[in-house]
Amino acid sequence: MKFTEGMLRDDALKGKNILVTGGGTGLGRSMGEYFLSLGANLVITSRKLDVLEETAKEMMAIKGGKVIPVACDVREIAQVEAMWEKAKSELGQIHVVLNNAAGNFISPTERLSTNAFNTVLDIVLKGTSQVTLTAGKDWIAQKQPGNFLNIVTTYAWTGSGYVVPSAAAKAGVLALTRSLAVEWAKYGIRSNAIAPGPFPTEGAWSRLLPGDLVKKFDPARKVPVGRVGEHQELANLAAYLVSDFSAYVNGEVITIDGGEWLKGAGEFNNLDQIPQEMWDMMEASRGKKP
Ligand code: HXC
Numbered sequence: 587m588k589f590t591e592g593m594l595r596d597d598a599l600k601g602k603n604i605l606v607t608g609g610g611t612g613l614g615r616s617m618g619e620y621f622l623s624l625g626a627n628l629v630i631t632s633r634k635l636d637v638l639e640e641t642a643k644e645m646m647a648i649k650g651g652k653v654i655p656v657a658c659d660v661r662e663i664a665q666v667e668a669m670w671e672k673a674k675s676e677l678g679q680i681h682v683v684l685n686n687a688a689g690n691f692i693s694p695t696e697r698l699s700t701n702a703f704n705t706v707l708d709i710v711l712k713g714t715s716q717v718t719l720t721a722g723k724d725w726i727a728q729k730q731p732g733n734f735l736n737i738v739t740t741y742a743w744t745g746s747g748y749v750v751p752s753a754a755a756k757a758g759v760l761a762l763t764r765s766l767a768v769e770w771a772k773y774g775i776r777s778n779a780i781a782p783g784p785f786p787t788e789g790a791w792s793r794l795l796p797g798d799l800v801k802k803f804d805p806a807r808k809v810p811v812g813r814v815g816e817h818q819e820l821a822n823l824a825a826y827l828v829s830d831f832s833a834y835v836n837g838e839v840i841t842i843d844g845g846e847w848l849k850g851a852g853e854f855n856n857l858d859q860i861p862q863e864m865w866d867m868m869e870a871s872r873g874k875k876p
């Protein structure tokens with residue numbers, strides 16, 4: 587068995603209709619593809635209809651099932667409400683919402699224009715809350731259970747320089763997740779989050795490690811297990827959390843980062859840069875033979 591293989595049984599998501607925001611590219615696409623292979627039908631949504639249509643075609647050719655592409659800018663409530671109605675008209679009911687759409691880029695914060703800061707806040711926090719409220723209000727009105735899975739990052743709780751609007755917005759999404767997990771449990775609605783560490787995607791790498799940065803700041807070097815994530819590992823975790831196997835998991839954020847954020851947090855973790863010979867010398871100096 588390998589971590590690059592699918593983990594759940596083939597019918598784990600049979601009969602589930604799942605909405606994936608940002609589902610045409612990157613991690614949203616990878617998670618969606620796995621959901622499809624476990625028997626789900628999908629609505630994939632983002633701003634670029636041509637990308638969504640191409641992805642939907644490719645997904646169905648490989649995995650079968652139904653993939654409905656719907657264009658929607660999550661910052662615009664009218665578009666979100668229209669997208670939700672279209673999703674329901676195509677698939678009947680939506681059982682799961684995967685809030686995955688995001689915007690991000692690196693910059694010293696003092697260089698950001700107001701519009702730059704707001705753009706990221708609006709996509710990540712306002713976009714997620716608008717999709718969540720639209721789906722949640724409808725589920726409650728229809729007396730229908732539901733399941734939210736929100737993609738955050740590990741700096742949602744540590745914060746991070748140079749991606750400050752993203753950090754502030756993801757922290758908000760994490761608070762939204764935990765708050766609604768409690769408030770809406772009485773309606774049969776669960777909310778959980780995943781905090782991924784570095785998983786290579788075109789969207790993230792082009793904006794967070796542009797040009798030569800990827801050579802200078804190889805993300806794998808910061809990860810205790812010595813590598814970046816494989817999309818299937820994330821897809822396995824996401825599939826579990828959107829499935830009924832996780833029915834008792836609610837209000838949780840699960841980190842999948844190979845230990846990366848803890849390495850940055852632990853006071854003495856950088857002592858892994860000390861070579862064995864130096865440890866030998868230190869032992870010898872306190873009278874112990876290597
Ligand atoms: C500074 C920038 C900028 C940059 C844009 N802006 N890029 N400022 N540095 N690199 C400014 C613009 O000048 C403008 O401000 C404002 O932001 C809006 O820019 P637009 O291009 O008009 O916005 P829009 O077309 O809506 O595009 C949104 C975007 C873009 C966020 C700027 O990058 C995008 O579409 N991103 C979506 C995909 C994405 O970001 N994926 C990565 C997610 S990765 P002014 O003042 O000039 O009008 C992620 C991983 C985190 O979240 C964890 C990793 C480990």
Ligand code: NAP
Binds near residue numbers: 614686688788790
């Ligand atoms: P990505 O491919 O760029 O995904 C972002 C998606 O969001 C795109 O499909 C984009 O599609 C969509 N989107 C952006 N703005 C939107 C808007 N206003 N309305 C609707 N959709 C919008 O990058 P990714 O790496 O797969 O990121 C996916 C998620 O994982 C994000 O939440 C990100 O924060 C999170 N994450 C990624 C990493 C990583 O290492 N890759 C690590 C931690 C967390 P359009 O351009 O068509 O709108």
